[in-house]
Amino acid sequence: MSEVRKKFDRNLYEKADREAKEAMVSWLKEHDHTNIDTNETTYFDIVSTVGPELPRHLYEVEVKYSWKSDEWPDSWKELRIPHRKQRLLDKWKEECYNDLLTFVVFNHDCTKAWHVDGNTLLDCEVKEASNYKIRKGEKFFHIPVEDAYLMDMTNESSS
Numbered sequence: 001m002s003e004v005r006k007k008f009d010r011n012l013y014e015k016a017d018r019e020a021k022e023a024m025v026s027w028l029k030e031h032d033h034t035n036i037d038t039n040e041t042t043y044f045d046i047v048s049t050v051g052p053e054l055p056r057h058l059y060e061v062e063v064k065y066s067w068k069s070d071e072w073p074d075s076w077k078e079l080r081i082p083h084r085k086q087r088l089l090d091k092w093k094e095e096c097y098n099d100l101l102t103f104v105v106f107n108h109d110c111t112k113a114w115h116v117d118g119n120t121l122l123d124c125e126v127k128e129a130s131n132y133k134i135r136k137g138e139k140f141f142h143i144p145v146e147d148a149y150l151m152d153m154t155n156e157s158s159s
Contacts, residue, residue, distance in 0.1 A: 020061035021045060023110035027153050033057065043091050044101075056099040058118075060088055067107040072114075072150060079105055079114050079148055080129050081121065083139035092118055106153070114148045 021038050024046055028036055033048040046059040062081075067073075081103055092101045101118030121141050129140045 016063040016065075017045070017061075019110050020063050020104070020106050023106060023113075023153055024059060024061050024104060027151075028057075043088060056096070058092065058096065058099050058101045059104055060085060060101075061104045061106065063106045063108065063110065065108045067105075067112075070107065070112055072112075072145065076145070078145060079116065079143040080140040081105070081116070081143065083126050083141060085121070085141070089118060089121055093122075111152070111154050113151050113153050114145070115151055116143055116148045120147050 025036055025038060028046070028048050032050050034050070036046065036048040038046050044058040045061045046057075048057045048059075050057070085103070088101070092099070103116040103118070103121065104113050105116070106113045120143060124144075124147070125142045126139055127142060128137060129142070
């Protein structure tokens with residue numbers, strides 16, 4: 001049985017992909033990352049390095065447009081990353097587990113972002129999410145906010 005997924009919206013994808021990649025690349029450059037690759041593939045959005053003998057950094061970035069403010073709403077106790085991203089975890093585990101995988105979830109204007117280590121997704125609960133914008137049956141990784149890092153993407157402060 002195939003997995004239930006949100007209908008693909010090319011325009012929204014292209015807008016969010018461009019904004020998230022631009023914000024992330026800018027942040028990476030400020031934090032000594034080099035060899036930043038954003039070529040479109042079916043896997044990681046961004047691959048970068050910080051040194052020749054160090055592991056690569058693999059990033060999957062997305063924009064959560066319903067996160068409208070700079071502050072994460074207190075009532076949102078978890079992040080939800082679509083379970084379809086499991087294919088990235090599988091590729092990472094099978095082909096490049098020594099590299100560092102991070103999922104980055106930006107707010108609407110890409111000034112704040114949650115950073116979630118790939119290992120965290122391996123250990124978190126996968127279940128349906130209930131929301132009027134989500135198709136019944138669509139599954140998500142449910143990540144407690146305590147297991148992620150909230151970063152100010154315009155400077156170095158974080159929580």
